[in-house]
Amino acid sequence: MIATMLLGCSSTEPSGDDANADANQEASGDSLEGVHVFMFKSTGNTFGDLMYEGFEEYLTAKGEKTAYKSPAETTVAAQVQLLDELVTQKVASITISTNGDAGYDEVFKKAQEAGIPIVSVDSEASIDYRVCHVNQAESADIGAYLVQAAVLITLGIDYPENGDMKAAVTDALASYSGEEIKLGVLSASIDTPVQNGWIADMEAELADSVYAGKVSAELDKKYGNDDPVESTTQANAFVAENAVDCIISPTTVGIAAAGQVLKTANSEIGLTGLGLPSEMQSFMPTKADDDAFASVCPYMMLWDVIHLGATAGAATYAAVTDGFDGAVGSSFEMDAFRDYEATTYEAYQSGDGTAVLAGVPYIFYKGNMAEWIDVL
Numbered sequence: 023m024i025a026t027m028l029l030g031c032s033s034t035e036p037s038g039d040d041a042n043a044d045a046n047q048e049a050s051g052d053s054l055e056g057v058h059v060f061m062f063k064s065t066g067n068t069f070g071d072l073m074y075e076g077f078e079e080y081l082t083a084k085g086e087k088t089a090y091k092s093p094a095e096t097t098v099a100a101q102v103q104l105l106d107e108l109v110t111q112k113v114a115s116i117t118i119s120t121n122g123d124a125g126y127d128e129v130f131k132k133a134q135e136a137g138i139p140i141v142s143v144d145s146e147a148s149i150d151y152r153v154c155h156v157n158q159a160e161s162a163d164i165g166a167y168l169v170q171a172a173v174l175i176t177l178g179i180d181y182p183e184n185g186d187m188k189a190a191v192t193d194a195l196a197s198y199s200g201e202e203i204k205l206g207v208l209s210a211s212i213d214t215p216v217q218n219g220w221i222a223d224m225e226a227e228l229a230d231s232v233y234a235g236k237v238s239a240e241l242d243k244k245y246g247n248d249d250p251v252e253s254t255t256q257a258n259a260f261v262a263e264n265a266v267d268c269i270i271s272p273t274t275v276g277i278a279a280a281g282q283v284l285k286t287a288n289s290e291i292g293l294t295g296l297g298l299p300s301e302m303q304s305f306m307p308t309k310a311d312d313d314a315f316a317s318v319c320p321y322m323m324l325w326d327v328i329h330l331g332a333t334a335g336a337a338t339y340a341a342v343t344d345g346f347d348g349a350v351g352s353s354f355e356m357d358a359f360r361d362y363e364a365t366t367y368e369a370y371q372s373g374d375g376t377a378v379l380a381g382v383p384y385i386f387y388k389g390n391m392a393e394w395i396d397v398l
C-alpha cells in the first residue's frame with residue numbers, strides 16, 4: 023500500500039497500478055456514432071492522457087466504446103469546432119475539460135437538442151448545459167495549500183510531516199521580519215475556468231491576516247497557455263525580472279516548464295504547484311534523505327488523475343443509462359476501480375451549478391515521490 027500524505031479526508035485510496043497513458047487519439051474518419059467522447063483542453067498533455075486512461079478503462083469494462091478527441095490548440099474556438107463535428111456524428115456523450123467560460127453555448131445547445139449529455143471534469147462547462155461537473159478536489163483547499171507551500175518554500179521550510187502547512191506558515195510568519203514575500207503564478211490560459219478558480223482561491227488565502235505585511239496580497243500572474251514553449255518563455259520572464267520569491271504553477275505543463283527553466287538558470291526562485299511526479303522527477307527530491315532545497319521544487323501537489331477520469335466516466339455512464347441528472351442530492355454508483363472500492367457519489371451545489379467531488383489533493387514530497395513516479 024502506498025504511504026500517501028493526504029490533505030483533508032477521503033474514503034478512497036489512490037491507485038498503485040502502473041499507469042502509463044496511451045495518448046493515442048482515435049483515428050479520424052472512424053465512425054463515432056454511439057461512442058462516449060472524452061475531450062481535453064488540447065492534445066499533448068499527460069494530465070489529459072491519464073484522465074482518458076481512467077475514463078476508457080471504466081467505460082470499456084461496462085461494454086461501452088470510447089474515443090479521445092482533443093484539439094491541437096488550447097482554445098475555445100478549437101474545442102467548439104471539434105464539438106460541432108461530434109454532435110453531427112451522433113456521439114453517445116461528451117465529457118469535457120473546457121478552455122473558457124464563454125463561447126460554447128451554441129454548440130452545447132445543439133448537443134442538448136440532439137440528446138447528447140455533457141459532463142465536465144477538471145475545467146467546468148456552463149451550468150446551463152452540463153449534467154454535472156466532476157470536481158477533482160475542493161478548489162478552496164487547492165488555492166490555500168498552494169499559497170502555504172509557496173510561502174514555506176520561500177522560507178526554506180520542509181513539508182511538515184504532520185501535513186499542517188497552515189500551522190507551519192502561521193508559526194514561521196509570526197517571527198518573520200524580512201522583506202515582503204512576493205509570489206508569482208504561471209498559469210494556463212487567461213480564460214481557463216479551473217485555473218482562474220484556483221487563482222481566486224489563492225487570493226482568498228492571501229487575504230488571511232496571517233500574511234498581512236509579510237506576503238504580498240498581489241500575485242504576479244503570467245500565462246503559458248498549457249503550451250510547453252509558451253510556458254518556458256513565461257518562466258524565463260520570471261527569471262529575467264527576478265521580482266518573485268516563488269512561482270506557483272497550477273498546471274502540469276507550466277510547472278514542468280518552470281522546473282526546467284529554474285534548474286537551467288540555477289535560479290534562486292522557488293517553485294511549487296500542481297504537477298505529475300513522472301514529469302517533475304528531475305526538478306524534485308526523490309528520496310527521503312534528499313535535501314529538498316537542493317531541487318527547484320521541494321514539494322508540490324496533485325490528485326489521482328486516472329481515478330478522476332474514471333469517475334467522470336461513471337458520471338457520464340449514469341447520465342446515459344440511469345437517469346442521473348446532476349440535481350442537488352441526486353446520486354450515482356461507481357463500480358470498484360483498481361484499488362478503489364465501489365462508491366456512491368452525490369451531487370452538491372457548487373457555485374450556481376452542481377458537482378460531485380472525486381478526491382483530495384495529495385502532497386508529493388521527498389518522503390513519497392519515489393512511490394509515485396511510476397504511477398502518475
Ligand code: RAM
Nearest residue numbers: 069210272273274275296
Ligand atoms: C494541466 C491542465 C489541467 C489542470 C492540471 C493540474 O494539465 O491545465 O487543466 O487541472 O494541469
